Amino acid sequence: MDPMSVPVADYVGLSAVIFFIGVAGVIVRRNPLIMLMSIELMFNAANLLFIAFSRAWLHNAGHIFAFLIITVAAAEAAIGLAIVVTVFRTARHVDVDDVALMKG
């Protein structure tokens, strides 16, 4: 089946839904692992848009951006997990609301 038989507006709609699921996850959940997963969701929503528009307009820049974002997401996950591990070592549990050292 030709992927372009699905209209591009559907991809945008799906992407928006995934993105807001990600946003809601970050805001609502207190477990940093879940929050990292939600951030991955937002990255992938963006990736989906890039790929969809790249295919629709037959333009390769979108593919390149998708790879770039996957790289950034990998780095972000590494740093994020490192922070989570560090916090766990000192606090023996992980809850982002307890990590409030920056409170003014």
Add this chain to the structure above:
Amino acid sequence: MGNEGTYPYLLLLWLLPLAGAIVNWAFGPQLKRAAGPLGSAFVGVSFIATVLMWGAATQGVPGGAIGAHQSLFSWIPGFDFGLLMDPLSLLWTLIITGVGFLIHVYSIGYMDGDKAFARFFAYLNFFVFAMLTLVLSDNFVGLLVGWGLVGLASYFLIGFWFFKPSAVAAARKAFVINVAGDVGIMFAIFMIFASVHSIAYGDAFAFTSYPSGWLFAICLCLFIGAAAKSAQIPLHTWLPDAMEGPTPVSALIHAATMVTAGVYLVARCAPLWSHDANAQLLVGTIGALTALVGAILGCGQWDIKRILAYSTMSQIGYMIMGVGVGAYEGGVAHFFTHAFFKAQLFLGSGIIIHALNNEQDVRRMGGLRAKLPFAFWAMLTGVVAISGIPFLGAGFFSKDLIIQGALEHGHPIMYAVGIVTAGITAYYMCRMLFITFLGNYRGNVDPSELGIRHPELAGTPAHEEDDAHESHGRAPAWLMNVPVAILMVPTVLIGWLMFGGENSPWAHFFAQTFPHETMAAPAPVSEMFTAVIVFVCVIIGIAVAWMRYGAAPAAENAVERLRVESVRMPAVLTNAFYFDAALDWIFVRASQLLGTLFGRFLDPQVIDGAVRETVFSAQWLGTLVRSFQTGLMRTYAFLIAIGATIFMIYYALAAGGVK
């Protein structure tokens, strides 16, 4: 002004007293008792050099330059410094070095035994140098330098006995008031330089196009300086207090020379005054007022030196009135005669004070004629001279010149004030003479019986300076008597120089010095008439004084009479017309109020307040912003999401708008 040239004697007479001051200052401890003769010698040689300068100082062609001018150095364009000796400054220099020398010699006897003997002569020499700088300068800045230095010397010498708090207070008062006058002269110099672009006397006097009103302002500022230095109302209050200094100082600085610097200034700037009738009127009025007020206050004093101080103030009032109204020869003549007879009066009173172990209250004297015959004759000739008894004393001639001059220049009120003051002068001087020398000695009477409520406040108490001022010095008595005896000659005779109107030696001496104004109308009364009226007033004054203090019945119960007079003395007189209180209210209290305003309000509230408010607002802003920093990651995420949403909505709408 002046014939340019090199005059070694001029430099010599100017710098010798400075050399004396330096030597006495530097080697005082080594010189010990030699400091006195040495300091006197420097001034004596300076006097000889002054006499040798006589010819050069009076040389000149009619209408041209007169006197000797010696350039010293130039600083920047317009600032040329030099020495000028014309008849006017010659006259002052003669008094400063001549009378100054006699007072130096007298001081050897008077100050003998004082711990700071050399310091005294160092100060006295320094004063002579400063005063010579003042009168010999050929420009206003040099004048101001001398003006400030004599004020400094006066400060040193009033506070010479610095262990007396009253002397220190008096010295400070004199210095502060004199500095107020210095500032006046400084502003006059600013205005002169701004218009003339030169500080030289000659340029300033030759300049004719002063901006409108500036001439009066310059004269006014100069006169503020003159009034402060010459103890004119309302800046006179320091002079009676200045009597805290040793008596030779009172004679030299606060009677003969320094306090007449104001007369010199007005006489020197005669070309300026002659062009401004308002300035003349102002100076003449202040002078007449000072003469009258000083004479009235002299009637209410008990301290012999304070009587003489108020009489000095009154006599300088005469001089200022004379030079103010344009009778320059008269004003300067009175300076000349006054320098002799007032120095003599002070030195005579010094002999009394010395003999009575520093007693200065006339109530505790009395009957001294037998004890101190020489002092009696010295004081008597002085009193005759200052009272203006015709032909017997110098004061008669010069005072009449001023009184008649006031009328000739069209000031009948000042004329009347001058005549009345002459009568009062005769009264209070004879009062002093009779209380001091007639009757019986009252030194052993209990002070309270004489109405002396606070013996410690009535003049200098006896025995106070026994530590530092050993009254029974080893110096022979002639050291103090000879200078007074020499002074008696000019006191009696010098006035004849002024006798003869236009043809007198005095008039010839000053023929080319002062501007001659054409009289609008001849004076309505002759000189002879004036002399007679003055004489009548003087006789009345002497008669009243004789009735009250001299006649046999008054002298017999002198103790009771003096007690009654002391107790009933009007408060106006004991408080000296409340001038001190008025100055205190107007200047001291006002300054304190201003200080309080700054200290209590402006500084803590406005300046500190601004700093404090800056801190507070930063803190408040910090508190406000801090409340956003919850530290909760999910809050930040939420805010980021909202922000991103707002951006998205905005751009979506904006993109729609573009289409």
